Amino acid sequence: MSTAERPAGWAGTPVTGAELTERYQGAVMNTFGVPARVLARGEGSTVWDVDGNRYLDLLGGIAVNSLGHAHPAIVEAVTTQLQTLGHVSNFFISEPQVRLAEKLLSLLRADGRVFFANSGAEANEAAFKAARRTGRTKVVATEGSFHGRTMGALALTSKAQYREPFEPLPGHVTFVPYGDVAALEAAVDDSVAAFVVEPIQGEAGVVDAPEGYLRAAREITSRHGALLWVDEVQTGVGRTGDWFAHTAAGIVPDLVTLAKGLGGGIPIGAMIALGDAATLLGPGQHGTTFGGNPVATAAALAVIETIESEGLLAHVVARGDQLADGLERHARVEKVTGRGLLRGVVLTEPRSADVVTAAYDAGLIVNAPTPDRLRLAPALVLTEDEAAHAVATISAVLDEVLA
Numbered sequence: 001m002s003t004a005e006r007p008a009g010w011a012g013t014p015v016t017g018a019e020l021t022e023r024y025q026g027a028v029m030n031t032f033g034v035p036a037r038v039l040a041r042g043e044g045s046t047v048w049d050v051d052g053n054r055y056l057d058l059l060g061g062i063a064v065n066s067l068g069h070a071h072p073a074i075v076e077a078v079t080t081q082l083q084t085l086g087h088v089s090n091f092f093i094s095e096p097q098v099r100l101a102e103k104l105l106s107l108l109r110a111d112g113r114v115f116f117a118n119s120g121a122e123a124n125e126a127a128f129k130a131a132r133r134t135g136r137t138k139v140v141a142t143e144g145s146f147h148g149r150t151m152g153a154l155a156l157t158s159k160a161q162y163r164e165p166f167e168p169l170p171g172h173v174t175f176v177p178y179g180d181v182a183a184l185e186a187a188v189d190d191s192v193a194a195f196v197v198e199p200i201q202g203e204a205g206v207v208d209a210p211e212g213y214l215r216a217a218r219e220i221t222s223r224h225g226a227l228l229w230v231d232e233v234q235t236g237v238g239r240t241g242d243w244f245a246h247t248a249a250g251i252v253p254d255l256v257t258l259a260k261g262l263g264g265g266i267p268i269g270a271m272i273a274l275g276d277a278a279t280l281l282g283p284g285q286h287g288t289t290f291g292g293n294p295v296a297t298a299a300a301l302a303v304i305e306t307i308e309s310e311g312l313l314a315h316v317v318a319r320g321d322q323l324a325d326g327l328e329r330h331a332r333v334e335k336v337t338g339r340g341l342l343r344g345v346v347l348t349e350p351r352s353a354d355v356v357t358a359a360y361d362a363g364l365i366v367n368a369p370t371p372d373r374l375r376l377a378p379a380l381v382l383t384e385d386e387a388a389h390a391v392a393t394i395s396a397v398l399d400e401v402l403a
């Protein structure tokens with residue numbers, strides 16, 4: 001790489017991607033396979049690898065970098081908070097934690113209580129424990145679901161390949177086909193503690209729920225005194241163009257879990273219990289050392305306040321439609337699923353892994369959640385020009401790979 005190719009401000013040591021990848025394999029546990037690139041720096045929706053190559057990031061750390069890379073609002077909030085008070089434990093209160101809890105409840109327009117965790121899996125573990133406090137133990141989940149990798153969250157995750165090596169998992173979980181109201185009706189009775197569901201299944205490849213599904217789920221769970229637990233870890237905090245994906249269905253759930261985009265890159269999760277569910281967990285029944293940490297909650301407040309001040313919800317809808325309309329014109333695209341800036345691109349052939357590799361070479365980061373689907377979950381600040389570039393580049397890559 002010539003010095004001229006290095007991004008402005010590039011201050012990395014002269015180490016190559018190949019060298020770091022070899023060292024990674026010697027020191028980092030092999031749970032993710034061998035990653036394709038070594039990234040060095042990011043700004044907005046652009047990232048650079050250590051070899052100086054530049055990419056338009058359409059994955060955003062898997063729906064995490066809501067404001068893109070190095071957004072000044074997050075940098076400022078985190079820096080100021082860390083200089084003031086970085087961590088206190090839950091023996092003490094800090095103001096950002098209280099403000100974030102109040103803010104989340106006001107965005108949900110409901111009374112409730114928030115438990116702060118550090119990841120999506122942990123937010124779901126908290127909800128799982130809350131569900132057990134109903135006095136019932138059965139939980140109904142959906143086929144194709146993903147709720148995390150810890151033992152409890154894994155028990156709710158349907159993929160056999162993830163579950164089977166770790167069985168026995170916490171019990172009394174049954175699975176129903178996603179979107180099937182009759183199957184849900186048959187599975188939920190007065191012995192069920194909760195139905196856990198993603199408003200759009202993210203890891204399954206951005207699978208939409210049929211119209212009316214969440215409303216039916218609300219009605220069925222209410223009728224049987226079961227909790228409706230909506231996992232918004234991937235869909236929440238503006239990703240779909242609404243603050244939460246379930247609000248489009250006009251329902252009020254009992255439990256909502258959040259993580260990914262909430263902290264804009266700083267690890268944080270939240271389990272929000274609404275109405276009567278707010279008191280299911282009491283003193284001593286759950287806890288965490290880091291949860292509600294001032295730095296993480298300050299970052300999340302910065303994310304939410306920036307979405308508000310920059311009018312990003314409407315922007316997300318416009319950019320999402322731009323991506324979907326542009327990509328649906330391609331002959332190799334069967335359809336584009338999802339809403340806002342969480343999109344699945346369904347290909348006419350099961351070649352998504354090859355498309356991802358070619359996209360990297362073309363300077364674009366996308367992901368292949370299933371053999372025939374690409375997933376796009378870019379920063380909510382993706383610009384119109386960037387979205388146009390994304391459509392043009394993905395189209396060119398599809399021409400090349402699926403010629």
Ligand SMILES: *Cc1c(COP(=O)(O)O)cnc(C)c1O
Pocket residue numbers: 118119120121122124146147148149198202203231232233234235259260
């Ligand atoms: C990513 C994800 C999780 C798990 O979150 P982690 O932070 O990886 O533990 C849970 N639920 C959904 C819907 C997710 O997309």
